[in-house]
Amino acid sequence: MKSGADTKSLTPEETRLWHSAEELDDQFRKAGYLYDDAVLQSYLEAVMHKLYPEYVGSITVRIVDSPSLNAFALPNGSIYINTGMLSRLDNEAQVATILAHEGVHFTHKHSWQQQRSVKNSTAFSAGFGIVTGIPAVGDLVALSSIYGFSKDMEREADAEGFQRLQNAGYDVSQAPVTFEFLLAEVDALDIDEPYFFSTHPGLEERIRSFNELVQQQSITNGYKGAVAYRSHVDKLQLELLTDYLELSQHQSVLLILERPDAFDRYPSSAWYYLGEAYRLRNEEGDADRSIDAYRTAIQQAPGFAASYRALGLYYMKNNELVEADNHFSRYLELQPDAEDRGYIEHYQAGLKERRLSQ
Amino acid sequence: MKVSIRSITLLLLILLTGCATSWIKVDDASRRYQADHYSATLPTGWLLFDSKDSIVLSKDGVLLQYISIQFRLHEKAFEKIEKDSSSTMLPSELAELTIAEFKASQDDGLPSMEILHNAPVNLAGHTGFDIHLRYKTDEGLRVDTLLRGIVDENGFYLIKYSAPTLHYFERDRQTYNAVAESLRL
Numbered sequence: 001m002k003s004g005a006d007t008k009s010l011t012p013e014e015t016r017l018w019h020s021a022e023e024l025d026d027q028f029r030k031a032g033y034l035y036d037d038a039v040l041q042s043y044l045e046a047v048m049h050k051l052y053p054e055y056v057g058s059i060t061v062r063i064v065d066s067p068s069l070n071a072f073a074l075p076n077g078s079i080y081i082n083t084g085m086l087s088r089l090d091n092e093a094q095v096a097t098i099l100a101h102e103g104v105h106f107t108h109k110h111s112w113q114q115q116r117s118v119k120n121s122t123a124f125s126a127g128f129g130i131v132t133g134i135p136a137v138g139d140l141v142a143l144s145s146i147y148g149f150s151k152d153m154e155r156e157a158d159a160e161g162f163q164r165l166q167n168a169g170y171d172v173s174q175a176p177v178t179f180e181f182l183l184a185e186v187d188a189l190d191i192d193e194p195y196f197f198s199t200h201p202g203l204e205e206r207i208r209s210f211n212e213l214v215q216q217q218s219i220t221n222g223y224k225g226a227v228a229y230r231s232h233v234d235k236l237q238l239e240l241l242t243d244y245l246e247l248s249q250h251q252s253v254l255l256i257l258e259r260p261d262a263f264d265r266y267p268s269s270a271w272y273y274l275g276e277a278y279r280l281r282n283e284e285g286d287a288d289r290s291i292d293a294y295r296t297a298i299q300q301a302p303g304f305a306a307s308y309r310a311l312g313l314y315y316m317k318n319n320e321l322v323e324a325d326n327h328f329s330r331y332l333e334l335q336p337d338a339e340d341r342g343y344i345e346h347y348q349a350g351l352k353e354r355r356l357s358q
Numbered sequence: 359m360k361v362s363i364r365s366i367t368l369l370l371l372i373l374l375t376g377c378a379t380s381w382i383k384v385d386d387a388s389r390r391y392q393a394d395h396y397s398a399t400l401p402t403g404w405l406l407f408d409s410k411d412s413i414v415l416s417k418d419g420v421l422l423q424y425i426s427i428q429f430r431l432h433e434k435a436f437e438k439i440e441k442d443s444s445s446t447m448l449p450s451e452l453a454e455l456t457i458a459e460f461k462a463s464q465d466d467g468l469p470s471m472e473i474l475h476n477a478p479v480n481l482a483g484h485t486g487f488d489i490h491l492r493y494k495t496d497e498g499l500r501v502d503t504l505l506r507g508i509v510d511e512n513g514f515y516l517i518k519y520s521a522p523t524l525h526y527f528e529r530d531r532q533t534y535n536a537v538a539e540s541l542r543l
Contacts, residue, residue, distance in 0.1 A: 247462055
């Protein structure tokens with residue numbers, strides 16, 4: 001049982017669901033779906049405590065190691081937020097918007113209410129893995145906020161969450177911004193699955209609703225918390241770029257790094273990731289774009305090893321043997337324990353043979 | 359074992375779309391296997407699921423261990439991530455796409471996956487990749503997977519071995535090595 005949680009007032013059915021949710025928590029942990037960063041987790045918990053001071057000990061924030069954009073609540077007070085979502089947000093007020101919304105689903109027992117209306121939980125769980133980044137986990141899926149609740153419940157979560165945001169002193173003007181970037185991503189990636197409990201029309205409606213709420217406020221200069229937030233997600237942001245590239249999801253990297261303010265938010269080494277995204281997309285002009293990006297990475301972040309490797313591969317393919325060898329050597333100097341050292345040494349041996357045969 | 363079961367189901371579905379037969383036991387007479395694009399020596403006593411250019415082998419059942427050999431045309435090499443292979447692809451590039459395809463074939467993108475080894479290897483006279491992965495299923499079972507792959511002008515060849523880390527993986531690893539080393543194009 002979660003520390004501090006009061007389950008005495010629950011009905012037997014609610015208690016059963018509570019325990020199912022706890023089993024799901026265990027399953028996520030055992031299967032390695034949680035992102036292990038105690039500092040980030042305690043920071044998010046602190047944000048949640050600001051929003052829900054009377055629920056300290058009853059709500060737990062957990063981070064899912066998944067690049068998809070999502071957050072959801074379980075009926076036992078576990079609020080899950082994906083690393084993909086965290087990496088996209090700009091400031092604490094934005095993450096507070098999401099946590100405040102999800103918290104309402106728990107405090108207002110939306111899962112219990114949903115249970116009565118869900119007729120076909122199998123249909124709900126069918127695409128769970130696609131949306132959450134976690135394999136399907138049975139009928140509890142239908143009772144979490146993953147697919148959204150009824151329109152009335154979502155409106156309630158928006159309105160109550162907005163109130164929580166304001167009471168905690170956050171800059172409420174960040175609430176619609178949070179959903180605007182989600183909408184941009186849904187549009188750019190042509191996503192048709194439910195994405196953070198809404199498809200395109202739902203997100204547009206939510207942005208309108210938040211803008212109306214913001215306009216009703218006389219004070220909108222609350223706490224934004226950009227510096228504090230970024231200091232907690234810097235590492236995660238770069239890890240996510242690596243994840244996207246490993247999954248060949250170059251569109252997501254381009255969406256993030258082609259933003260005009262991208263390099264205010266990301267270190268100079270992110271130029272390398274931009275270069276890799278162009279290389280993987282491989283459309284007309286992308287080869288030149290990727291080379292330019294690698295070169296910029298080397299100029300601006302000369303100690304970042306991977307850029308030398310990328311340029312070395314480019315030179316090797318273009319028969320610029322000396323340049324290729326020099327870049328590979330620099331790569332291995334900077335990263336002597338490189339995981340792909342075997343490949344690089346193999347390529348260097350091939351370059352040597354080619355130079356001798358010329 | 360949802361992750362493993364899903365992978366295996368997908369694998370079998372792919373095979374069943376071809377000229378699938380039932381499982382047969384490999385004996386001395388059927389040991390040398392000849393497909394359209396490759397040949398290999400199979401372990402006697404193992405069960406073979408034969409779909410011509412793609413086969414699956416298992417001794418105790420696919421949930422406990424399996425070895426597969428797959429041939430894929432370049433334009434169908436990495437369907438999940440919508441990428442092609444080519445005969446000029448570098449082994450590290452091929453490895454990169456193979457790992458991306460492997461991760462993309464799981465619902466969750468396998469956040470628990472570790473790459474224990476990733477290096478060039480000579481396979482059937484071609485330089486390819488040799489990868490060792492470890493990951494946890496959604497029930498927390500640790501699974502090890504070995505992947506070796508090469509390309510030629512015809513397409514992409516992938517030899518895979520997967521088994522639970524405890525007990526099974528090391529036990530049949532040498533059998534996988536022997537099958538991989540016997541591959542001829």
